[in-house]
Every structure is written in C-alpha cells, then in structure tokens.
Amino acid sequence: MTSRIVVIGPGAIGLCVGAALMAGGHEVTFFARQPFSTLAVGRKGQVAQVVAARVVTALDQLRASDWVFSCVKAHQVASVAEALRAAIGPRTQLAILQNGVEHLENVSPFVPANTVCVPVMVDMPATRQRPGIAEWGPHARASVPAGPAGEAFCALLAGSFLASNIRDDWRSQAWRKLCVNAPAGAILALTGQPMGVFHRPGIADLARAILAECIAVGRAEGAVLEDGILATQMHDFMTADPEAGNSMYEDWRAGRETEWNARNGVILRKGAAHGVATPVSAIVVPLLAAQHTGAPR
Ligand SMILES: NC(=O)C1=CN([C@@H]2O[C@H](COP(=O)(O)OP(=O)(O)OC[C@H]3O[C@@H](n4cnc5c(N)ncnc54)[C@H](OP(=O)(O)O)[C@@H]3O)[C@@H](O)[C@H]2O)C=CC1
Numbered sequence: 001m002t003s004r005i006v007v008i009g010p011g012a013i014g015l016c017v018g019a020a021l022m023a024g025g026h027e028v029t030f031f032a033r034q035p036f037s038t039l040a041v042g043r044k045g046q047v048a049q050v051v052a053a054r055v056v057t058a059l060d061q062l063r064a065s066d067w068v069f070s071c072v073k074a075h076q077v078a079s080v081a082e083a084l085r086a087a088i089g090p091r092t093q094l095a096i097l098q099n100g101v102e103h104l105e106n107v108s109p110f111v112p113a114n115t116v117c118v119p120v121m122v123d124m125p126a127t128r129q130r131p132g133i134a135e136w137g138p139h140a141r142a143s144v145p146a147g148p149a150g151e152a153f154c155a156l157l158a159g160s161f162l163a164s165n166i167r168d169d170w171r172s173q174a175w176r177k178l179c180v181n182a183p184a185g186a187i188l189a190l191t192g193q194p195m196g197v198f199h200r201p202g203i204a205d206l207a208r209a210i211l212a213e214c215i216a217v218g219r220a221e222g223a224v225l226e227d228g229i230l231a232t233q234m235h236d237f238m239t240a241d242p243e244a245g246n247s248m249y250e251d252w253r254a255g256r257e258t259e260w261n262a263r264n265g266v267i268l269r270k271g272a273a274h275g276v277a278t279p280v281s282a283i284v285v286p287l288l289a290a291q292h293t294g295a296p297r
C-alpha cells in the first residue's frame with residue numbers, strides 16, 4: 001500500500017531514507033529550507049540514479065500525512081515544530097530518525113500528545129554532497145521498538161537498501177549506538193581529525209574513558225550492555241578506516257553546531273540523575289559546546 005510521507009530535514013539521513021521510501025513506491029515530500037528538484041542517492045562509490053523529487057519549503061504546502069519522518073538533528077527539532085504540526089494529523093505516525101537516546105523527549109513538546117511516535121536508531125553512515133545528493137555506506141540499518149507502529153515502519157522500508165528491524169530491547173540498542181557515537185563524535189570534533197586520530201598518544205585512553213562513562217550511565221538507565229562491549233567497541237575504533245569521519249566531525253568541519261548535547265551532554269545529564277560519576281564527560285562537554293562558531297573551517 002502506498003503511503004504519503006513527509007520527510008522533514010533532507011540532509012544525509014533524510015535524503016537516503018527518502019530515496020529508500022520512494023524506491024518502495026511511497027509518495028515522499030521533502031520539507032526543506034533549500035529547494036531542489038532531483039534526488040540522487042546511492043551507495044558510496046556507486047553511481048546514483050537521478051529521480052524527480054517532490055520538495056516544499058513553505059509551511060502552507062504541508063498537509064496531514066500518513067507518516068512524518070523527522071530527520072533533523074536533535075537540537076534542530078524545535079526549529080521544525082511548525083512543520084511537524086502542519087504535517088501531523090490525527091492518524092499520522094511520526095518516525096524520529098536521530099542519534100542519541102532522547103528521541104521521544106526531543107519531539108514531545110512539539111507534537112500533539114496522542115501522536116504515535118516511532119524512535120528510530122539509524123546505523124547508516126551517510127553524507128550529503130549538495131541539496132538532493134547523498135551517499136550511504138558501507139551499511140544501512142535501522143531498528144525500532146516492538147509494536148504495531150514499529151512493524152508499520154519496517155513494512156514501509158521492506159525490500160529497500162535500508163534494512164530495518166524490530167528490537168524488543170530497543171533502548172539497549174540505542175545506548176549501544178551511543179557507545180559508538182559518544183567517544184568517536186567527541187574525539188573527531190575536538191581534534192578535527194578522522195578516525196586515524198585514535199592512534200595518536202593518549203586518544204584511545206580518552207575514548208575509553210568516555211565509553212566507560214557511557215556504558216555506566218546506560219546501564220543505570222536500564223540498558224543491557226554486554227560485559228565485553230568496552231573491549232569490542234574500542235577494537236572497532238582502533239581498526240576503523242583511518243580516513244573515516246562521522247556526522248559530528250562533518251558538522252565541526254562545516255562550522256555547524258554539533259549534536260554535542262544529544263550525544264555527550266546526555267551522559268552528563270543522565271549520569272547526574274543516577275549519581276553516576278562522569279568526570280571525563282564533564283570536561284569534554286563544555287569543550288564541544290564552546291566549539292560552535294558558525295564559520296566553516
Ligand atoms: N549522517 C550520518 O552518517 C548519520 C546521522 N545520524 C543521525 O541522524 C540525524 C540527522 O543527521 P544528518 O542527516 O547527518 O544531518 P544533516 O545535517 O545532514 O541533515 C539535517 C537536515 O535538517 C535540515 N533542517 C534543520 N533545521 C531545519 C529547519 N528548521 N527547517 C527545515 N530543515 C531543517 C537541514 O537543512 P539544511 O540543509 O538547510 O541545513 C538538513 O537538511 C542526526 O541525529 C544524526 O546524528 C545517524 C546515523 C548516521
């Protein structure tokens with residue numbers, strides 16, 4: 001069945017998930033600040049097919065839809081509040097594609113109280129080259145909580161390149177992803193270097209300390225994080241492509257505000273709520289927060 005879907009925030013993730021939905025025959029409308037007329041999304045290193053894109057830039061062009069996919073960064077949700085309200089009707093389901101663990105908290109002040117919301121953990125390295133043009137790879141995975149809305153989300157993307165699944169313990173999955181994002185995002189944004197920086201003196205120890213705090217706070221929040229996660233995640237960091245970046249690093253390079261609060265501040269905030277000491281995050285978070293200058297580097 002074809003669904004009418006509004007994608008708010010056609011950035012790296014929004015363009016890629018919009019392309020996956022369009023490939024499945026769904027009617028996708030992008031709500032954007034910058035107009036574009038075509039969509040070219042492909043796997044990294046492969047030629048992307050160019051298709052026409054339906055793009056609106058004004059609130060009065062939005063109508064209540066079957067689905068809204070919020071693909072803005074965590075700190076940008078407030079800025080799309082009017083778009084969310086314009087696109088959400090009584091039967092609309094809202095998918096929140098974000099990193100971090102506060103998907104529902106981030107949107108709840110801006111959507112009708114009874115909106116069916118689906119928090120989405122996205123594991124799809126993606127970059128946007130220009131409006132309408134993005135690439136993803138090497139993998140594209142998403143997971144959502146169990147339930148009818150999660151099932152419906154997965155059905156929208158069935159057969160697409162974005163492999164989506166239900167996770168009974170979705171919260172643990174979101175914290176497991178944060179164990180990737182919190183150390184790597186902070187280290188790359190603070191050093192201004194890609195993943196190879198992890199081999200520079202002292203950097204692995206700093207990453208390990210941030211990771212250990214993330215694990216401790218996640219467990220205090222009820223996430224089930226396996227005993228070996230610290231060693232496994234550190235191994236993944238140390239064996240990553242040295243030229244690989246991440247979205248926090250790309251924001252830093254572009255002079256955009258990073259998701260420091262959703263990905264590192266959250267460890268500080270939730271650690272304090274549980275009485276879990278997070279001394280390294282307490283140093284890293286102010287440094288990340290102070291970075292935003294608005295000027296590309
Ligand atoms: N990129 C990646 O590899 C991954 C990202 N994620 C997560 O997914 C989420 C989205 O990230 P990503 O796609 O990389 O971010 P991007 O910065 O690429 O995209 C954000 C989009 O939101 C748009 N936007 C922001 N504010 C507004 C507004 N007021 N009105 C309309 N559009 C607006 C931006 O528009 P404009 O172009 O005008 O700035 C941009 O198109 C984040 O939480 C991120 O951490 C998760 C996994 C991987």
Ligand SMILES: CC(C)(CO)C(=O)C(=O)O
Binds near residue numbers: 123
């Ligand atoms: C880990 C990675 C790169 C891909 O999922 C990511 O989450 C990001 O860039 O924000």
